[in-house]
Amino acid sequence: MFGLFIGGLIGYLFGRLPGLLIGAAAGAFLTRYIKYRLWQKISNVQTGFLESVFAVMGALCKADGVVTRDEIQVAERLFQQFRLTDESRDKAKAAFNRGKADDFDLDAELQHFLRISGRQPALLQMFLQVQVSAVAADGVVHPAEHEMLLRIARGLGLPESQVDQLEAMLRGSQGGQAGSAQRSTASQLEDAYKVLGVSSSDSDDHIKKVYRKLMSENHPDKLAGRGLPDSMREMAEQKTREISNAYDVIKTARQKA
Template structure:
């Protein structure tokens, strides 16, 4: 804010002394405000452009097992608040979700559309996939048909199948691994899922485990969102993912301590 004002003021002062100083400072303020408004508008347009592919693919995935459950609809609606959608954007999202459920919906074309809109930004593609996994796992289960379609979406985005397995493992951890004080999954399943989240095999050394953990945390750090021009409303998703990565690392390190 102050830097453009100072520059504008100094330039104005050189041209017309004190009156120029005031005019230049005012010009600097106006330029700064203009740039801020342009940035806000760009982020709003970016978010709006994401809505249709995001929610239409979600609709297709929720219908993959033959029925869209009330839980899946509620999860879709929670993203309205998480993405801070306006009433107009919410209406757009609902229409897109319903379009995705239709029999003639072209899933591959819509995934390709998102790939173009995102400019292939890896973190954004991962967050897109994270949203889809969250939606279909609303009932705590990812059905085989849903998993197959998630893999298809991942491949369309240029992401490996392991990304789907990692996110499904994260969701199982979030739903049943002690965050809420109860455990629906066995300790063995939790440990297997934790290794999947971290993307390593149980045979890796402690040093390799720590290296993989730090790499994942660096790649998924929420602060990278702003630097890449992504909407701030998606920051919560990145924070959620880093929490699950840390939780998985804690499970593995604790299991290794007990085994030693």
């Protein structure tokens, strides 16, 4: 509508009524074209996101020298969790197998994802989050897998601390309330600071500012508009819950201090 109005106005200024009609038509066409290109761009990012995620996951699962049955089951559970269509599932499986190949170029794949994602920090962090989740799903993180997680973070231009941050987030989410009860208050608080990427010496105002920034950057709707596949919305929602829970843990601890 805005494009039609602007096009019509410009056309009228130059050609009165005929110009108005021509300008309005041109404006409407331009609006539709921009919307189509935007949809196409988001669609390309979504497709590229899933294929790169599972290709890198295949390489990550093979980091310790062999892909175990448990690791394959982890990938299959993610297929279900992301509610992939049959077509998307086939593409994800093919990408996973591509990542397992001896000649797979991890660095080139990460550079490819950087290009299609526009280097948007929230998408890059979500990409890394999936990899950490896949490795930690079986409860065992092999040293070679941890090293590759650090390599992936570096390849995405993310600080290595992001790996610790996401691992802390997973510790907070695994096991629910029962799991939290088994962990010491000090351990929960330490992980909460890691989740937000802040220090215990930071002021309340600074921590609140960081918390609000993280919640805004990781809002599922905002991520979807940047190209995060709809199938991964649940994981994005889980991340915002963990960020909120971490902030609550820090607030509670500071109020008691």
